[in-house]
Amino acid sequence: MSNTLQFQYNNQKNLDFNSGGDLITQLPADTTQPSQHEIQIVNTLFKTHNTEINNVVTEFKDAILVGLLFLLLSSSFVDNLIIRFIPSTSTSVYMLLGIKTLLIILIFWLLKHYYLSRKQTK
Numbered sequence: 001m002s003n004t005l006q007f008q009y010n011n012q013k014n015l016d017f018n019s020g021g022d023l024i025t026q027l028p029a030d031t032t033q034p035s036q037h038e039i040q041i042v043n044t045l046f047k048t049h050n051t052e053i054n055n056v057v058t059e060f061k062d063a064i065l066v067g068l069l070f071l072l073l074s075s076s077f078v079d080n081l082i083i084r085f086i087p088s089t090s091t092s093v094y095m096l097l098g099i100k101t102l103l104i105i106l107i108f109w110l111l112k113h114y115y116l117s118r119k120q121t122k
Helices: 036-045 052-073 076-085 093-121
Strands: none
Touching (some): 076 093
């Protein structure tokens, strides 16, 4: 007897699947309505995933928000306001940029998390 593998090809249209398992149409089905608890479990286990388009739109909104904050904080009015409250920023451009960066981060975080918390409570 040889150690070679033998393959058998079947060209029939109606294959006999019973040798490899059950057909889905032959499996028993439960037609009773699921309870509220069962629906909650399924929704918890199988959360809907955002599509790629939804992810791109969400990320694009974040980028636009950061851009608008940057434009707002780039004005000379904001520079003068920061210099008035923190006088050491008048001598150091890097200190002024650092304060503006922290303001952008803080405002972005507050807006994003405030929006998300309002969205989840609905």
